[in-house]
Amino acid sequence: MSLPERELQARLISGDEAALAELYNTHGSIVYRQALRVTGDWAAAQDITQEVFVHLWAHPSRFDPDRGEFRTWLGMLAHRRAVDWVRREVAKSRRERLDAQPEVVPGPAELALTALLHELIRRAVDALPAEQRAAIRLAYFEGHTYRHVAAALGIPEGTAKSRLRSGLAALGRRLAAEGVT
Secondary structure, eight states: OOHHHHHHHHHHHTTOHHHHHHHHHHHHHHHHHHHHHHHOOHHHHHHHHHHHHHHHHHOGGGOOTTTOOHHHHHHHHHHHHHHHHHHHHHHHHHHHHHHHSOOOOOOHHHHHHHHHHHHHHHHHHHTSOHHHHHHHIIIIISOOOHHHHHHHHTOOHHHHHHHHHHHHHHHHHHHHHTTOO
16 A cells, blocks of 8 residues: 555544545545446445445544555445445345235135145154154254254254254155155
């Protein structure tokens, strides 16, 4: 990094607002273009540009002059924030689509079929050997991970995985024999 950039960082660390203005004047358009390229949204790019420079002002010592220049670091910050913005927008859009879908209430036939399926599964689980049944119930009915299953049953994790795998295989065979695919 050049000596003037090292001096700018030192000025930022000491709270010199003019140093921030110099960096903004020099690199602001680069940060904005990077954010705009990723987001495709000019308002988001403006917000991200502001966030990047606020971050720089709040944490000037996080910049490591031995790893690169301000231009590169600020561009990287802009890129990361822009990617985060895109991810949030995608998740928001997905939630809105799901919220907009009407709730489907199952009819009597679907309810009867579901009850029958639950009964077949309950019987199939009850028919498993006790070790497999305990592991399956903890993992699939109580929502525990294989690590929690192992801890709850006092067995090694590999044994828990093996019991779950063999229990699921046995359930699959039994349900297939009942005509459940």
